[in-house]
Amino acid sequence: MKFPKSIFLLFVLGIFTCVVVVANDAFLPLGDGHVSTAPQVGYIYSCQQNFAGEGAFRAGGWIMGDVWDPEAKPVVRGAVLWPNANISEVAQDNMRMIETNDLPSHPTGEFPIRPSDKAYQFDRNPNSIKPQSVIVRMPLNPQPAAQPNCVPMGMIGIALTGAEIFNGLDGQGRDAAAHEIQDACGGHPERQGQYHYHSLSPCMKDDAGKSGQHSDLVGYALDGFGIYGQFGENGKPLTDNDLDACHGHTHEVLWNGKLQTIYHYHLTREYPYTIGCFHGAVMQQTARAGSHQENILDLQPTDTSGAMLQPQPGAESAQRGMPDDHRRILENAAHEFGIDPEKLRQALGSPPPDFPAAARTLGIDEDQLRAAFDRARSSN
Ligand SMILES: [Zn+2]
Numbered sequence: 001m002k003f004p005k006s007i008f009l010l011f012v013l014g015i016f017t018c019v020v021v022v023a024n025d026a027f028l029p030l031g032d033g034h035v036s037t038a039p040q041v042g043y044i045y046s047c048q049q050n051f052a053g054e055g056a057f058r059a060g061g062w063i064m065g066d067v068w069d070p071e072a073k074p075v076v077r078g079a080v081l082w083p084n085a086n087i088s089e090v091a092q093d094n095m096r097m098i099e100t101n102d103l104p105s106h107p108t109g110e111f112p113i114r115p116s117d118k119a120y121q122f123d124r125n126p127n128s129i130k131p132q133s134v135i136v137r138m139p140l141n142p143q144p145a146a147q148p149n150c151v152p153m154g155m156i157g158i159a160l161t162g163a164e165i166f167n168g169l170d171g172q173g174r175d176a177a178a179h180e181i182q183d184a185c186g187g188h189p190e191r192q193g194q195y196h197y198h199s200l201s202p203c204m205k206d207d208a209g210k211s212g213q214h215s216d217l218v219g220y221a222l223d224g225f226g227i228y229g230q231f232g233e234n235g236k237p238l239t240d241n242d243l244d245a246c247h248g249h250t251h252e253v254l255w256n257g258k259l260q261t262i263y264h265y266h267l268t269r270e271y272p273y274t275i276g277c278f279h280g281a282v283m284q285q286t287a288r289a290g291s292h293q294e295n296i297l298d299l300q301p302t303d304t305s306g307a308m309l310q311p312q313p314g315a316e317s318a319q320r321g322m323p324d325d326h327r328r329i330l331e332n333a334a335h336e337f338g339i340d341p342e343k344l345r346q347a348l349g350s351p352p353p354d355f356p357a358a359a360r361t362l363g364i365d366e367d368q369l370r371a372a373f374d375r376a377r378s379s380n
């Protein structure tokens with residue numbers, strides 16, 4: 001049978017079009033530049049607006065203009081197990097207390113990234129994964145804040161895997177999932193060895209989502225609202241269009257053991273991946289215990305809905321007992337960043353000051369913070 005050339009051409013074109021459409025569907029929009037100073041859908045309302053941090057030093061071929069291909073990006077190889085991973089959750093007095101050593105319940109890649117790893121060509125993350133001491137307190141039944149709150153750099157939530165969840169930005173304020181090289185579970189360590197995700201992790205347990213239902217709870221944001229996987233009602237994969245600026249919505253969901261209508265966040269394949277802002281007030285008390293010291297980070301509630309939380313006794317006594325020259329140093333250093341000295345004091349915790357934690361809390365560079373203190377001390 002003779003096959004008309006035009007029909008054959010149409011057939012080939014048809015296949016070609018299908019392939020292009022399928023390939024495009026796997027690409028994700030690049031989030032670079034989508035950082036805002038107010039809540040905005042598809043953006044990260046970031047407390048930090050100036051970025052000079054580190055990260056991957058070379059963009060790979062998987063970033064093509066304003067899209068990127070997650071399938072083409074290498075992952076940090078390895079299958080390191082963390083048998084001491086430990087997370088516990090206690091509910092008491094209307095509060096939920098989560099304690100974790102930040103080691104994940106799933107295998108990780110080998111960090112620091114080894115020179116033989118393909119990922120090393122793009123990202124030379126020199127940090128090792130180290131256990132942390134993280135305690136987070138949040139309300140069992142969180143309430144919306146009067147205004148959404150910006151998200152800091154560093155921890156913005158805890159995954160039920162035991163590891164920390166960060167916002168979707170790398171140290172340079174770019175799309176972290178696209179630029180940085182994570183392991184197969186979407187995690188990597190930062191300078192203090194904190195293992196964390198910037199995006200949806202395939203290693204978070206989501207049986208309900210996989211079986212075509214609304215996703216399971218996969219973690220908690222620091223304001224106490226739940227974070228669920230990428231599937232909404234009836235198993236629909238969610239995009240930014242389905243969610244508000246903070247990356248959440250309200251409908252009936254399994255929460256604290258029963259079905260109830262409550263606001264919750266979702267992780268998505270699409271930037272900003274985790275949360276865009278805090279829907280509630282953040283009342284974070286994080287203790288990081290070292291071998292010789294325990295620093296209490298005491299973040300005050302950002303609105304009155306958190307007024308039930310009293311300041312840490314340690315922070316109070318530190319304030320009362322602070323000598324005048326210490327106060328001047330603190331004020332001078334705070335002035336350099338244009339922040340309230342009291343806010344800086346709280347971020348540093350009870351003495352000795354916890355610079356890494358304060359830098360994370362305030363979204364400023366740790367070295368710059370230390371340098372500001374050195375300058376304030378020498379001019380004092
Ligand atoms: Zn990171």
Ligand SMILES: [Zn+2]
Pocket residue numbers: 214228231232233249251253264266
């Ligand atoms: Zn939902």
